[in-house]
Amino acid sequence: MRPTLEQLMQTVHCVKFPARWAEIYDNVMENFEQNGCPLTDPAYYDDLQERYHAFPQYLEVYKQAATAVAKSESLARVLALLVASLSDPDHAWGDAKAFSAPKTADGKPDLATDMLTGLAICCQIPYQHKLLTGWGLPEDVILRSVQVLEKGVSEYAKRHGGAPGYHLLEWFQRNIFGHLYRIHRLEIEIFANFSGRAKIFRNSKGEHVALAHDIVLHQSGRALGCKNCEDEARSWLADVRENDTVWVGYPYDDQGLVKPTTVTLSKKEWQLVLEYGDPIVSLHIPADGRLDATAVDETLAMTKEFLKTYFPHYAYKGFYCGSWLLDPQLATLLGPDSNIARFGKRFAPLTYKSDGNAVFGFVFLKPDPKEVDITTLPENTRLERALKAHYLAGQCIYEVKGYFF
């Protein structure tokens, strides 16, 4: 008998799913009851391997997971729903965002449950391949974009004691829709918008000033609501004001904090070069190997060439990164010559509301920051030791937004 959508989601312990599923549910279930879901057949993945070389490492994991899902009617129904969502380019990304992966009742590993989103995203590979081919991208770039989807398996395993599963269905939509590319040491994201709460101005000498815009600041100059900056006393809303001749606003300092006194910029001398919503190239740092400064320089040069060749109409205004790696405190904790500090130094930092938890996921690989006991964190590297001491002292590393031109 067909369960209701709510019953189905309860059965697989899925706490969040797209509201839109209420509309498509009956059709998708009718189709499932008549034809099953092709992604529960291991041969589906052999076919993807043959056509796109999609699985350099984990083909067997995908096939075993598909066989396991085939034995669970509930999971197979959810897979059919996910496939209906992801096969529709108009809704795929939004639905992926609105969906939280199913869990087992006792939280124990289960291949079928934990790999469900990994199986589902495979239905997007033919679309992705066609899109990137149609854009005229070289074969090696397309191959890398397809094969990177498998990384969700290793990223999950890293965070779950080696058990296979799939991490970040929504993140990988960037690859599916051709927004994210691996270039040498970094991943670059295009069709992204600047989200810093600032207007950035340049003068004829090439100097830049960032004025805070549309952000409420804590008295310390950090975004109000950041960890340890929650009290509203002497907080203020910073906005850039302008008339015919000047812009007036609160500038960011070199630590990414906003100063409490305003500056005035003459429109004769200064030009607005970047503001919220502008197109930018967002840089992401995959966790494979060190962040050598030369490799980053090479990557930036290659990125400019890549964009000039394949996306000549993408009129980006600058480079951007939002990361814990940009917190200027790291230069003090690790020394200014560390790769992390040198990477951060490329960017002009901007505070934003940050819970200060990113390092638990990215450095200590904890799936849930709320469950972290700081006293038990490892101290194998300089970073781990410095972070542990920093958090034990009640401090934290903030996620910071940064830009350069």
Ligand SMILES: CC(C)(COP(=O)(O)OP(=O)(O)OC[C@H]1O[C@@H](n2cnc3c(N)ncnc32)[C@H](O)[C@@H]1OP(=O)(O)O)[C@@H](O)C(=O)NCCC(=O)NCCS
């Ligand atoms: C970004 C990254 C590649 C930098 O590594 P790196 O080049 O080794 O950085 P540094 O040279 O500045 O490291 C200084 C020290 O911290 C250690 N360290 C750096 N990153 C570490 C990490 N993620 N986990 C544990 N230790 C780390 C280094 O081993 C070194 O310590 P050591 O001298 O005792 O060996 C690394 O931190 C990483 O892989 N991070 C995960 C990915 C990530 O966070 N991406 C951004 C998401 S927003």
